[in-house]
Amino acid sequence: MRVAIMYKRLLNIYQVRNGLIHTQNTRLPSTKCKEKERVAPVIWTMGGARPLGTSSIFFSENKESSTSLSEDNEKRPEENEANAEVNNDGQKNTKINEGNNISNAMLTSQLETEPVVKLEDSKKFDKTKTGKESLLELLGAMKVEVTTIRKIRPPKFPRVSERPDPKPMESVQSMFQHATAEVSQQHETLIPTLVAAASAAASTLPNRRQAESELLQQLRKHEAIPDTQRRADGQNIGDIISDMKVGKKQNGRSNARPSSQIRFDEDGQGYTQDRGITGELDAVRTRKSPFTSKRLNIFNAGAEQDSLSDLGPTLWDIDLANQIVQATNQTPRNGFEEMIQWTKEGKLWQYPINNEAGLEDEASVPFHEHVFLEKHLDESFPRQGPVRHFMELVITGLAKNHHLTVQQKQEHIAWFRDYFQQKDNVLKEAEA
Amino acid sequence: MAAAWKLLGTGMGFLQSSLPAYRSSLGVVEQVRSYYVDWRMVRDVKRRQMAFEYADTRLRINAIRKNTILPKELQEIADKEIAALPRDSCPVRIRNRCVMTSRPRGVKRRWRLSRIVFRHLADHNQMSGIQRSMW
Numbered sequence: 001m002r003v004a005i006m007y008k009r010l011l012n013i014y015q016v017r018n019g020l021i022h023t024q025n026t027r028l029p030s031t032k033c034k035e036k037e038r039v040a041p042v043i044w045t046m047g048g049a050r051p052l053g054t055s056s057i058f059f060s061e062n063k064e065s066s067t068s069l070s071e072d073n074e075k076r077p078e079e080n081e082a083n084a085e086v087n088n089d090g091q092k093n094t095k096i097n098e099g100n101n102i103s104n105a106m107l108t109s110q111l112e113t114e115p116v117v118k119l120e121d122s123k124k125f126d127k128t129k130t131g132k133e134s135l136l137e138l139l140g141a142m143k144v145e146v147t148t149i150r151k152i153r154p155p156k157f158p159r160v161s162e163r164p165d166p167k168p169m170e171s172v173q174s175m176f177q178h179a180t181a182e183v184s185q186q187h188e189t190l191i192p193t194l195v196a197a198a199s200a201a202a203s204t205l206p207n208r209r210q211a212e213s214e215l216l217q218q219l220r221k222h223e224a225i226p227d228t229q230r231r232a233d234g235q236n237i238g239d240i241i242s243d244m245k246v247g248k249k250q251n252g253r254s255n256a257r258p259s260s261q262i263r264f265d266e267d268g269q270g271y272t273q274d275r276g277i278t279g280e281l282d283a284v285r286t287r288k289s290p291f292t293s294k295r296l297n298i299f300n301a302g303a304e305q306d307s308l309s310d311l312g313p314t315l316w317d318i319d320l321a322n323q324i325v326q327a328t329n330q331t332p333r334n335g336f337e338e339m340i341q342w343t344k345e346g347k348l349w350q351y352p353i354n355n356e357a358g359l360e361d362e363a364s365v366p367f368h369e370h371v372f373l374e375k376h377l378d379e380s381f382p383r384q385g386p387v388r389h390f391m392e393l394v395i396t397g398l399a400k401n402h403h404l405t406v407q408q409k410q411e412h413i414a415w416f417r418d419y420f421q422q423k424d425n426v427l428k429e430a431e432a
Numbered sequence: 433m434a435a436a437w438k439l440l441g442t443g444m445g446f447l448q449s450s451l452p453a454y455r456s457s458l459g460v461v462e463q464v465r466s467y468y469v470d471w472r473m474v475r476d477v478k479r480r481q482m483a484f485e486y487a488d489t490r491l492r493i494n495a496i497r498k499n500t501i502l503p504k505e506l507q508e509i510a511d512k513e514i515a516a517l518p519r520d521s522c523p524v525r526i527r528n529r530c531v532m533t534s535r536p537r538g539v540k541r542r543w544r545l546s547r548i549v550f551r552h553l554a555d556h557n558q559m560s561g562i563q564r565s566m567w
Contacts, residue, residue: 386501394495415492423506430503 369406371399376413469534479520486521
């Protein structure tokens with residue numbers, strides 16, 4: 001991620017140099033650029049006018065960093081330390097100063113000749129204004145990572161404080177020595193462009209040395225870890241935590257003393273009584289109950305609820321309903337509510353009075369099933385005789401009955417059928 | 433829990449709605465009648481229930497008995513059958529007692545109350561539309 005940012009920054013610088021991005025002079029960093037302000041116009045003319053051709057991005061970036069470094073070095077007339085190293089850059093700068101149009105070949109040749117180590121050794125105390133502006137643009141354009149996941153990374157960029165540098169005029173030689181001491185240890189595996197970009201970024205911050213050292217350390221880390229592992233930062237944390245052992249509170253037998261030993265009270269006057277093992281049992285009980293520990297996910301939580309909902313109100317539900325009724329005290333406040341309650345219970349008829357209150361289903365039965373009941377007589381009833389006569393009377397009586405349902409009438413007829421079938425022998429004896 | 437709420441909604445939760453010392457809106461404490469007044473009333477209730485059970489059977493057998501078309505042998509058999517039914521199934525044994533006091537006599541059928549209870553309630557203005565008559 002940081003590498004990408006650095007590359008983006010360099011690309012932006014490249015674009016700035018090309019004049020593709022138009023930055024205004026007013027966009028200055030806060031306080032540390034007083035010296036840069038002086039050289040602002042000069043840089044602008046230089047930066048805008050240099051044409052860049054078909055050189056590869058790598059070379060251009062190299063050139064960018066080198067030129068920025070060179071410009072920085074050049075614009076600090078009070079700097080005397082890097083004369084030996086600046087000479088090479090100084091030559092470039094003089095050439096830049098001479099003519100705005102510089103051939104690409106010269107630039108690339110100069111880049112190739114320049115040793116890689118110099119990029120790291122050269123210590124930029126203040127970046128040029130364009131570099132800083134571009135950096136700020138980049139920082140502004142950077143998307144803020146809004147995650148709650150805490151990453152184990154030290155803050156890359158310490159906060160930019162408003163106060164000015166406490167030591168703007170450090171001794172150059174001391175800084176040079178620090179730089180060489182640090183960089184000599186770290187320059188083995190890092191890509192020079194990234195290192196240059198890191199140093200450029202660090203120069204904008206108050207603690208240059210710290211920032212640069214941190215940046216370079218981060219660079220090393222990034223170089224070491226492949227890309228795939230970088231995305232699994234959260235998992236790394238999880239792995240680390242899982243590897244850690246849970247430290248148990250060693251409190252179990254803290255009060256273990258021989259029972260025969262006499263234990264005095266607080267003031268030393270009386271004796272404490274035997275407490276038994278209640279203290280240890282309390283310690284045992286204070287452990288986590290099975291309901292607070294981690295869920296094992298052995299059983300499916302929602303599978304059982306479906307079957308239960310279909311059974312209907314259980315006894316517990318009825319009991320709960322009773323309790324709610326008792327608790328809420330739903331006694332009627334007036335006569336109207338009392339009548340409502342009775343109507344619900346069925347003690348009171350529903351008004352307006354409906355004569356067929358309990359016979360709603362009978363309304364859909366057609367009338368011919370009530371009246372024409374001879375079809376039931378045709379089965380298992382004799383066609384002639386007293387029985388038939390009797391049954392016809394029964395049927396006419398049922399047909400005229402308004403208060404019976406069809407089902408009741410059919411039950412009547414069925415009962416008679418069974419009865420006469422049982423009494424068949426009696427009927428035959430009577431006939432005979 | 434949802435089923436409990438459903439029960440409340442349907443009104444099935446009024447299993448113990450009649451609390452003791454129920455205060456009506458009129459300020460009169462009504463009697464709480466969770467028992468029948470006496471054993472005679474209990475027996476009367478049993479007879480009524482049994483009469484309701486056997487009503488259809490009795491009706492059918494009586495229709496065969498009270499008949500001039502069917503042969504008499506059949507009617508005699510029907511007589512014996514109806515006599516074999518339990519004695520409490522016949523509606524004749526039901527006595528319209530007073531609902532409040534179980535008094536067997538002096539009961540007005542419309543209000544199911546004995547004369548004494550009726551008079552008591554009417555004097556205290558508990559009977560709707562009842563007024564002391566004078567002419």
